[in-house]
Structures are given as structure tokens and as C-alpha cells.
Amino acid sequence: MLEITKAGNHGILLPQLGIGLDYSGSKADHVFVSHGHADHIPWKVDAMVYATPPTKKFMELRGVKYEVQVLPFGETIETEAARITFYPAGHILGSAMTFVESEYGNLLYTGDYRTPPSPATEGFELPDTPIDSFITEATFSLPVYKWQGYDELKAEILNFARSALEEELHPRLSGLQSRKGTGDHASAERSWNIPIQIHGAGFKLCSVYDEEGIDLGNYESYDRDTCEGKILICPSSAISNGFASNVSRKRIAYCSGWAAMESRRSQLTVDKLIPISDHLDFFELIDLCEKLKPEMTYITHTPNPDVVKHYLDERNLASRFL
Incomplete structure (x- = not known):
């Protein structure tokens, strides 16, 4: 044995x-x-x-x-x-x-x-x-941890970002851990050509996806001076550390498997929970x-x-x- x-x-x-x-x-x-x-x-x-x-x-x-x-x-x-x-x-x-x-x-x-x-x-x-x-x-x-299909989740992320931008709010996708790169979450937004900025810790990992031929869409590293009007992707910990604190009009979605628990909404002070996981x-x-x-x-x-x-x-x- x-x-x-x-x-x-x-x-x-x-x-x-x-x-x-x-x-x-x-x-x-x-x-x-x-x-x-x-x-x-x-x-x-x-x-x-x-x-x-x-x-x-x-x-x-x-x-x-x-x-x-x-x-x-x-x-x-x-x-x-x-x-x-x-x-x-x-x-x-x-x-x-x-x-x-x-x-x-x-x-x-x-x-x-x-x-x-x-x-x-x-x-x-x-x-x-x-x-x-x-x-x-x-x-x-x-x-309680049961996921929807990726097409449904992608549509939910897109709809969240689109509705925020239409109301002149800045969509922020937190909980997409910087260690993961951005995977499908970035390619989802590519379909309507809205630029994405990614927290620096995750941005440096995106180069591996590029080298392996995976298109992550129209993305760049987070820049405090140019982030307005763009989709921001960051780990949830970044919000409490001042990430994009100069952007006052924002809407935050927590995108993680842990978002299946409704208690996360009040714990993290977010507007929407999207249970998506790798x-x-x-x-x-x-x-x-x-x-x-x-x-x-x-x-x-x-x-x-x-x-x-x-x-x-x-x-x-x-x-x-x-």
C-alpha cells in the first residue's frame, strides 16, 4: 500500500x-x-x-x-x-x-x-x-457551493459592468485574485471593447497568458491617474488598501466562489455577489x-x-x- x-x-x-x-x-x-x-x-x-x-x-x-x-x-x-x-x-x-x-x-x-x-x-x-x-x-x-455555467456567469459580469457605466459609475470586479491573472473575465469584456485595468500584482502574471497565445482582451496595468471610465479588476484586499480610492462613484462586484454566501455582501460592503470560481x-x-x-x-x-x-x-x- x-x-x-x-x-x-x-x-x-x-x-x-x-x-x-x-x-x-x-x-x-x-x-x-x-x-x-x-x-x-x-x-x-x-x-x-x-x-x-x-x-x-x-x-x-x-x-x-x-x-x-x-x-x-x-x-x-x-x-x-x-x-x-x-x-x-x-x-x-x-x-x-x-x-x-x-x-x-x-x-x-x-x-x-x-x-x-x-x-x-x-x-x-x-x-x-x-x-x-x-x-x-x-x-x-x-x-451551497453550486456554480452556474460560464456563459451565464460571463453575461452576469458583462451586465453588471455595462449597467454601472451607463449610470456613470465605475465598475470594479473584486475577488478576482491578482494571482490568477484575469482569464475569461478579461476576454468577456473584450466583446464590447471597454478597456480594463488590472491590479499590479495580477498584471505581471498576464504576460504568461500572452506568451501562451491566450487573448485577455484590451487590458493594461492599473494607473490611478487614468483609471476612470475603465473596468477595474483587483483582489478584494486591495479595496481596503486604497485601490482606486480617488474614484468616488463606483459599483463593486465580489466575484469568487465564496460569493455563494450572502453574508459576504455585508462583510465586504459590495453591491453584487457573483459566484464564479476556478x-x-x-x-x-x-x-x-x-x-x-x-x-x-x-x-x-x-x-x-x-x-x-x-x-x-x-x-x-x-x-x-x-
């Missing part, structure tokens, strides 16, 4: 194989990085590190100094103890699920993922083989587990695994919190 260990607050360790998954530490010989968000990048590592080409670019932009080996989707490398392949995870550009095959059985680690995939990604793909161990994030671990929703998670029927599902990256486990128990799917 394959031994799986949660490595403190950062990453997963497969000690029999000398493999780490989004792992910071000294107990792995090979570390595989699922995607380029800061909470999954190893910062203290003494191992060979592998990532997809876009993830490597994101890591370098975020300040990683160690060498990163490129492992494209669908290509397999062999270590002394295992075979490892990346599959598209549909979360952000370059995001990968890690499939590990060994004499102890196989394992699929999702990292953060989205199915159906986020539009500005390489898609979502599963290995064509039965899964023994399945390690899945469960960020949105309650039934993670899968609760029911998509349960459906995928039922489709895969792994021997064991390990639930991680979640505020509460109990409800997920309850739903899996009802389907006779073995699971545990990692």
Missing part, C-alpha cells in the same frame, strides 16, 4: 517513493508542482523540481530562484521508484494533476482543479486507467469521485471534510481526511 503523508501546512509526501507533491522540505528527491499559485509553490526545497512550462514561468515571476525542470502534459518521467505524468487540471493556465504509478499502486493528486475547466486553461483530462488513491482538494465543501463546485466534486471510484479518496485543502465524506459514504466510496 502506498503511504501518503500530509507534510505540515505545505504539500504532500510519498515517503516510499521519495516524491513530494507541492512539497516544501528536505525529505523528497523529486517534487512535482501542480500550479503557479503561491500557496502551492515550494519555497524551501532540496530536490529536483518539475512543473509544466506555464507553471515554471509563473514560479519565476513570483521569485523562485532554484532550477525547475519542465514536464509537459502527457509526457512521463521515471524516477528510481515511480513513473510520473502530468494531466491538465483546468484550474489556471499550466495547472496539472499529478499521476504517480509505482509498485505500491497508483495515485492521482489533483492540486487545485476545475471540471468543467476554466476557459483560459488547457482543459481537463483524466488518466485512462483505474485509480487506486485519489487526493482531491475540497475548497468548496458544502452543497475550483470545481461541491456537486462536481462528488460526481467526479463517483465516476473514478478510487479505492480510497483522500480529502484535503478544505475547511470541513465531514460533509464531503458523508456524501461519499452514501455512495459507498471509501474516504478519509488528509
Whole structure:
């Protein structure tokens, strides 16, 4: 049986194989990085590190100094103890699920993922083989988290921005974390050619999308002196830090999976909640587990695994919190 260990607050360790998954530490010989968000990048590592080409670019932009080996989707490398392949995870550009095959059985680690995939990604793909161990994030671990389709959400964002501009208010899309770039949210506004300004932390990441041939539309970096009359995209934390504070007539939409909770409206003092996420929703998670029927599902990256486990128990799917 394959031994799986949660490595403190950062990453997963497969000690029999000398493999780490989004792992910071000294107990792995090979570390595989699922995607380029800061909470999954190893910062203290003494191992060979592998990532997809876009993830490597994101890591370098975020300040990683160690060498990163490129492992494209669908290509397999062999270590002394295992075979490892990346599959598209549909979360952000370059995001990968890690499939590990060994004499102890196989394992699929999702990292953060989205199915159906986020539009500005390489898609979502599963290995064509039965899964023994399945390690899945469960960020949105309650039934209240159920998403509409992307076309509906895109229309909601467009309508929000258009109505604000018609009333001579400035639309601000907060909660689109700067770490994500802008993905489909920018391309949505491109259809009616209104310029977008993006918070600086996210703007620098957009270059990776451009290099990979993904059109993010008519966007530029946020400039306090020229931001009026433009759609502003920023993380929610930026609002309390003075982002565009010179713009008095504004309308703010909180765009995040967490917007499914009505309490966020008063907590964040926003005008509209739009539940859009680059993670899968609760029911998509349960459906995928039922489709895969792994021997064991390990639930991680979640505020509460109990409800997920309850739903899996009802389907006779073995699971545990990692």
C-alpha cells in the first residue's frame, strides 16, 4: 500500500517513493508542482523540481530562484521508484494533476482543479486507467457551493459592468485574485471593447497568458491617474488598501466562489455577489469521485471534510481526511 503523508501546512509526501507533491522540505528527491499559485509553490526545497512550462514561468515571476525542470502534459518521467505524468487540471493556465504509478499502486493528486475547466486553461483530462488513491482538494465543501455555467456567469459580469457605466459609475470586479491573472473575465469584456485595468500584482502574471497565445482582451496595468471610465479588476484586499480610492462613484462586484454566501455582501460592503470560481463546485466534486471510484479518496485543502465524506459514504466510496 502506498503511504501518503500530509507534510505540515505545505504539500504532500510519498515517503516510499521519495516524491513530494507541492512539497516544501528536505525529505523528497523529486517534487512535482501542480500550479503557479503561491500557496502551492515550494519555497524551501532540496530536490529536483518539475512543473509544466506555464507553471515554471509563473514560479519565476513570483521569485523562485532554484532550477525547475519542465514536464509537459502527457509526457512521463521515471524516477528510481515511480513513473510520473502530468494531466491538465483546468484550474489556471499550466495547472496539472499529478499521476504517480509505482509498485505500491497508483495515485492521482489533483492540486487545485476545475471540471468543467476554466476557459483560459488547457482543459481537463483524466488518466485512462483505474485509480487506486485519489487526493482531491475540497475548497468548496458544502452543497451551497453550486456554480452556474460560464456563459451565464460571463453575461452576469458583462451586465453588471455595462449597467454601472451607463449610470456613470465605475465598475470594479473584486475577488478576482491578482494571482490568477484575469482569464475569461478579461476576454468577456473584450466583446464590447471597454478597456480594463488590472491590479499590479495580477498584471505581471498576464504576460504568461500572452506568451501562451491566450487573448485577455484590451487590458493594461492599473494607473490611478487614468483609471476612470475603465473596468477595474483587483483582489478584494486591495479595496481596503486604497485601490482606486480617488474614484468616488463606483459599483463593486465580489466575484469568487465564496460569493455563494450572502453574508459576504455585508462583510465586504459590495453591491453584487457573483459566484464564479476556478475550483470545481461541491456537486462536481462528488460526481467526479463517483465516476473514478478510487479505492480510497483522500480529502484535503478544505475547511470541513465531514460533509464531503458523508456524501461519499452514501455512495459507498471509501474516504478519509488528509
